[in-house]
Amino acid sequence: MLRLPPFTYLQPTTLKQALRMKSDAGPDGMYVAGGTDLYPNMKRRHQEPKVVVALGRVRGLRSIRADGPTGRRARDRSNRPTAQPPNRLVLGAMTTLTELAAHPHVNARYPVVARAAELISTPLLRNMGTLGGNLCLDTRCNYYNQSYEWRKAIHFCMKKDGDVCWVAPSSPRCWAVNSSDLAPVMVALDAQLVLAGPKGERVVPAGRFYNNDGINYLTKQLDEMLTEVRLPDPDGWDATYHKLRRRGAFDFPVLGVAVWVRWDGARVADARIVLGAVASLPQEVPEAARAIVGTDLSIEAVEASALAAFKPSKPMDNTDFGLSWRKEMTRQFVKRALLELRERRPS
Amino acid sequence: MANAKGGPAERRTSDRDAFARRVVGRPHRKVDAVAKVLGSTRFADDLALPRMLYTRLLRSPHPHARIVRIDTSRAAALAGVKAVLTGQDLPVAFGILPVSQDEHALAVDKVRYVGDPVAAVAATSEDIATAAVDLIDVEYELLTPITSLDDALRIHEPRIHDYAKHGNLQKVTDLEFGNVETGFAEADHIREDVFFYEGSTHLPMEQHAALAEWSPDGKLTVWASTQTPHYLHQRALARVLSVPASRIRVIACPNGGGFGGKSDPMNHEVVVAKLAMVTGRPVKITLTREEVFYCHRGRHPVLMWVKTGVKQDGAITAMHFKSLLDGGGYGSYGVASMYYTGALQTVTYQVPRYKFQGARAFTNKAPCGPKRGHGTPQPRFALEVQLDKIAEDLKLDPAEMRLRHIVPPQTLTANFLRVGSVGLGACIRKVVDGSGWTTKFRQLPHGRGVGLACSSYICGAGVPIYWNDMPQSGVQLKLDRGGGVTVFCGSTDIGQGSDDVLATIAAEMLGVDLPDVHVVTADTSLTPVDLGSYSSRVTLMTGNALVQAAERAREIVATYAAAKLEVPPHRLVFAGRRVFDGGNSERGVTFVEAVQLAEAAHGTVVTVGSYRTPTAAGRYRGAGVGPSPAYSYSTAVAEVDVDPDTGIVRVERIWIAHDVGQCINPVSVMGQVEGSVYMGLGEAVMEEMPYRDNRNLMHKIPSMLEYKSPTTLEMCDVVTYLVEDPDPNGPFGAKEVGQGPLLPVPPAVANAVYDAVGVRIDEVPITPEKVLRALKDKTKGGVPRFGPTRFPEVPWPEPIRVPPPWEGGDGSALGDAGRQRATAGEQPRTRRSDARQPAAAGRASPVSDREDST
Numbered sequence A: 001m002l003r004l005p006p007f008t009y010l011q012p013t014t015l016k017q018a019l020r021m022k023s024d025a026g027p028d029g030m031y032v033a034g035g036t037d038l039y040p041n042m043k044r045r046h047q048e049p050k051v052v053v054a055l056g057r058v059r060g061l062r063s064i065r066a067d068g069p070t071g072r073r074a075r076d077r078s079n080r081p082t083a084q085p086p087n088r089l090v091l092g093a094m095t096t097l098t099e100l101a102a103h104p105h106v107n108a109r110y111p112v113v114a115r116a117a118e119l120i121s122t123p124l125l126r127n128m129g130t131l132g133g134n135l136c137l138d139t140r141c142n143y144y145n146q147s148y149e150w151r152k153a154i155h156f157c158m159k160k161d162g163d164v165c166w167v168a169p170s171s172p173r174c175w176a177v178n179s180s181d182l183a184p185v186m187v188a189l190d191a192q193l194v195l196a197g198p199k200g201e202r203v204v205p206a207g208r209f210y211n212n213d214g215i216n217y218l219t220k221q222l223d224e225m226l227t228e229v230r231l232p233d234p235d236g237w238d239a240t241y242h243k244l245r246r247r248g249a250f251d252f253p254v255l256g257v258a259v260w261v262r263w264d265g266a267r268v269a270d271a272r273i274v275l276g277a278v279a280s281l282p283q284e285v286p287e288a289a290r291a292i293v294g295t296d297l298s299i300e301a302v303e304a305s306a307l308a309a310f311k312p313s314k315p316m317d318n319t320d321f322g323l324s325w326r327k328e329m330t331r332q333f334v335k336r337a338l339l340e341l342r343e344r345r346p347s
Numbered sequence B: 001m002a003n004a005k006g007g008p009a010e011r012r013t014s015d016r017d018a019f020a021r022r023v024v025g026r027p028h029r030k031v032d033a034v035a036k037v038l039g040s041t042r043f044a045d046d047l048a049l050p051r052m053l054y055t056r057l058l059r060s061p062h063p064h065a066r067i068v069r070i071d072t073s074r075a076a077a078l079a080g081v082k083a084v085l086t087g088q089d090l091p092v093a094f095g096i097l098p099v100s101q102d103e104h105a106l107a108v109d110k111v112r113y114v115g116d117p118v119a120a121v122a123a124t125s126e127d128i129a130t131a132a133v134d135l136i137d138v139e140y141e142l143l144t145p146i147t148s149l150d151d152a153l154r155i156h157e158p159r160i161h162d163y164a165k166h167g168n169l170q171k172v173t174d175l176e177f178g179n180v181e182t183g184f185a186e187a188d189h190i191r192e193d194v195f196f197y198e199g200s201t202h203l204p205m206e207q208h209a210a211l212a213e214w215s216p217d218g219k220l221t222v223w224a225s226t227q228t229p230h231y232l233h234q235r236a237l238a239r240v241l242s243v244p245a246s247r248i249r250v251i252a253c254p255n256g257g258g259f260g261g262k263s264d265p266m267n268h269e270v271v272v273a274k275l276a277m278v279t280g281r282p283v284k285i286t287l288t289r290e291e292v293f294y295c296h297r298g299r300h301p302v303l304m305w306v307k308t309g310v311k312q313d314g315a316i317t318a319m320h321f322k323s324l325l326d327g328g329g330y331g332s333y334g335v336a337s338m339y340y341t342g343a344l345q346t347v348t349y350q351v352p353r354y355k356f357q358g359a360r361a362f363t364n365k366a367p368c369g370p371k372r373g374h375g376t377p378q379p380r381f382a383l384e385v386q387l388d389k390i391a392e393d394l395k396l397d398p399a400e401m402r403l404r405h406i407v408p409p410q411t412l413t414a415n416f417l418r419v420g421s422v423g424l425g426a427c428i429r430k431v432v433d434g435s436g437w438t439t440k441f442r443q444l445p446h447g448r449g450v451g452l453a454c455s456s457y458i459c460g461a462g463v464p465i466y467w468n469d470m471p472q473s474g475v476q477l478k479l480d481r482g483g484g485v486t487v488f489c490g491s492t493d494i495g496q497g498s499d500d501v502l503a504t505i506a507a508e509m510l511g512v513d514l515p516d517v518h519v520v521t522a523d524t525s526l527t528p529v530d531l532g533s534y535s536s537r538v539t540l541m542t543g544n545a546l547v548q549a550a551e552r553a554r555e556i557v558a559t560y561a562a563a564k565l566e567v568p569p570h571r572l573v574f575a576g577r578r579v580f581d582g583g584n585s586e587r588g589v590t591f592v593e594a595v596q597l598a599e600a601a602h603g604t605v606v607t608v609g610s611y612r613t614p615t616a617a618g619r620y621r622g623a624g625v626g627p628s629p630a631y632s633y634s635t636a637v638a639e640v641d642v643d644p645d646t647g648i649v650r651v652e653r654i655w656i657a658h659d660v661g662q663c664i665n666p667v668s669v670m671g672q673v674e675g676s677v678y679m680g681l682g683e684a685v686m687e688e689m690p691y692r693d694n695r696n697l698m699h700k701i702p703s704m705l706e707y708k709s710p711t712t713l714e715m716c717d718v719v720t721y722l723v724e725d726p727d728p729n730g731p732f733g734a735k736e737v738g739q740g741p742l743l744p745v746p747p748a749v750a751n752a753v754y755d756a757v758g759v760r761i762d763e764v765p766i767t768p769e770k771v772l773r774a775l776k777d778k779t780k781g782g783v784p785r786f787g788p789t790r791f792p793e794v795p796w797p798e799p800i801r802v803p804p805p806w807e808g809g810d811g812s813a814l815g816d817a818g819r820q821r822a823t824a825g826e827q828p829r830t831r832r833s834d835a836r837q838p839a840a841a842g843r844a845s846p847v848s849d850r851e852d853s854t
């Protein structure tokens, strides 16, 4: 069977400890949350940390709490609903996907987040997998997510151990795909990510957390840890997420469409449309958003937006399904997402 | 006369039928179910022995290359490594079929696909073995890879195997049963279509594992996840290791699914045996999922061309079928697979004149072999989709049209297959009624559709792989003085329920309860030979062997019980753990007492039974594939939902009726039907074996995640109807169910897609890309179809001409070329006295040694 390589496993209990252990380990160190991404990657030897810093016991990372405009910071560490649904939610990085999908406040205030979480992999993996791990998920590629022997047989690729990209051999960069379901949603919602580093804490918008590069896919510093995700005030907007994959469970997205609209009456005042799994980052398509801003999501506006999203959608041949069909589906899926929002248009 | 489940099925009468059956035909929990559910079943990978070593294999990274040099010194020097083997250590070739002894446990001079094993390491841990394998240096001289059927036809050199007759074509055949041109001339309508059926792999939950032990007294024991312990024993281990078969013991562990993928003797099984001999320690291997993809032996990708002539009412006047199989790097069962793509076209609807041309090519991919339905789902797909088109051309209802032309029971077909019971009509009627066919077909709204297809499958290959006169199945039965009954049989439970079949029949015939029966199987030292769990042969063959053994045991017991009870033995009934007078049930003894009486008077009560298939009617070369003691029948209606914007097909529901002859255990039968539907569904809509053809010819997605097989969420609803049309050749009339119900699923889905959106997808899998492409072509006024358009030129041999029975044919070919010959040193077969069928000589084996020697 495939076996994990030997490594040192550290279990800090405080954020400070964790950060120190990670910086002590240097480039050979990695954080692990649920391990549903990292451990399979280690078994196939395309991620090879010598030191793994586990975040499971770090206090304070596994929480869903309110951060309302009243300033009330009603912690709900046991994730039980408080009497009054809070306004803004802050999600701890170690919140599991199962918790996220089931949490009553998340479902009430941010159904799009619960829905995206529920669409990830399988129940067993959602019990282990976390929000932080999902947002930091390694990019994926059919030439990379393979065993050591398989990759050796094709002489490796530049993302690990090699120097050429087998998807685009003349390309100087890696085109591995951002395959997270929550990342496009967080970008569409303009969620704020809190990063803790050796030099303290900083907050970055989700849209600036990612690079369009399959290897350096995150903008964060090596030692920085994602500690929490601050969601926007839940009022005045609507959002949805549509996921395309071969099977109704288990499969990573081959296309994700996250759409956020701010309503002004029945008109779209502002919008963000973000495509998942077609690039190395969740890809915002501002031209598609522009096509619906100022409209009441008329069929024409929806069609125009879908076309505008289709044009820059450039999936590569490194996931399931053929790339031209996936590109074509961008149009269909953007259209469907917009039609769903149109259904819920305030009158 | 066909009878639906629950109906008053006509049954063979014998004394035991004077009383209602208590076990056979009644739903009960499979005897091995609890152990499976509790996780206490011991699969091969669960086994561990003291001082056990672990093995890893070094596999070829190249699809086609000559091995120039192997340097194992660095690996051998690694601490913990106990032995390193290369092909030089195991130079004897083997292979499941006599005509294709083309495999080595480790490649000797050449590698033929990415994943072909080259060297092996045994070490004290799996980690060390893995590290050591990476230290082996191999120098290869690369050869042109043969990547496709077109390559195989075009590139004659280099040859993947020197023994192939035409460059990279391993085998070609041309069989003619009557003059098809005459038939086409009589037709009112003729269609020619080209189809492609993609390859797929078995994907059993259990990855192959094997453990070998070499005892100090020079005996070898191998435990393995194999469907064919007998072949592993005699044809691979004894042969390659040069150890007499009498000193080798093979134990097949319960398989965590096989589906044909564990039917070949596998190279890793030979390797661990050799390593155990070399090191004197137990040696184990468990393959990774990726390695299971390389072992493969799965469904052959097949390109097919069919020309069928019909009368106005759909009666077939002639059929000409061509198939071209992509076999991958080795022979495996491939020659048989090739013949199977042409064999069963004749057993469903009457085909008065039939011509089959088949060819199997070698390519540098993982070897193909038998997968559930072995070589028949591909032609069945072509045939049933074409019939759907013909029905439309003739403006006939496809269900009605099929019903009119069903092969009658007790038919000898154009290609000399002897068909017994035929429950096909009942199957069609069941699903037509159940699905509401007449209110749905061509009447559902755009995007929804229904499709129908039928099929048939063999109940055991009528001819053994190795020409021999011995039974294909044997059973030994022991009655214990404590009242226990032990059945010893070589059959292997691969999840299909063969242990349960044995226990059920034994309990029924001896009148004991299921828990009183012990089943000891699949151990070449303890159990009589059964050839293996393939070709849906086990229920019929081991069942018949057991019926014989049980009848003999009853005879012994009845003799002494009758004396004591003072009733004639033939009046005795075995039931409820008693032996009693059928006319007066008060008058009896307990089963325990009866056994003790017998043992006291007669000695240990042990009987044997064995089974051989009826003699095949065909006597031409190639006649060995297709004959079977009985044929099962199935019909499916699929209802689908097709999204015209995306091309995504959702199969909502499948109604399936299967003629199983007689259920031994109806819940097991249902399980097999549903499992077959599941597997057929995967082949119909998503499973593919894509290879990276531009550079290294590698399997692109050798993992459970990326090789797409349906999950429970994709699984459709299944409505199952069991049709019981008992076959005189089956035990209690039972036929097969393990494979047949897969066959109608892919064509039913394809036909339903056409009904839904009006495009023909003439290949599987029916992916959204293909559907959308065809829909676009349709909108543009093009051909509303996706599929292959041409069948290439193949150097067919001179046809073997066999007049069908109604033209006075006797099963032999005209002229010399096509006749079967006896080989020097082989006597024509004669029957042993305990065989159930009359003696006959000159049986056909298409895959025997002599076949290709001309």
Ligand SMILES: Cc1cc2nc3c(=O)[nH]c(=O)nc-3n(C[C@H](O)[C@H](O)[C@H](O)COP(=O)(O)OP(=O)(O)OC[C@H]3O[C@@H](n4cnc5c(N)ncnc54)[C@H](O)[C@@H]3O)c2cc1C
Residues within 6 Å of the ligand: A030, A031, A032, A033, A034, A035, A036, A037, A038, A039, A040, A055, A093, A094, A097, A119, A120, A121, A122, A125, A128, A129, A130, A131, A132, A133, A134, A135, A136, A137, A138, A179, A180, A181, A182, A224, A225, A226, A227, A250, A251, A252, A253, B705
């Ligand atoms: C079969 C299968 C199917 C899957 N399907 C999907 C799918 O459909 N959609 C999807 O989005 N994902 C899918 N996944 C991926 C994965 O399970 C989820 O994304 C999960 O949320 C990852 O979380 P984790 O906690 O297990 O991450 P881990 O494996 O623990 O970590 C993932 C990465 O994030 C880093 N990391 C984790 N936490 C932090 C942190 N707080 N700060 C900084 N870095 C951190 C780790 O170092 C690692 O590089 C699938 C995985 C498998 C095995």
Ligand code: SF4
Residues within 6 Å of the ligand: A140, A141, A142, A143, A144, A157, A158, A159, A160, A164, A165, A166, A167, A168, A173, A174, A175, A176, A214, A318
């Ligand atoms: S995109 Fe190219 S470089 Fe990146 S992982 Fe795939 S093959 Fe490697």
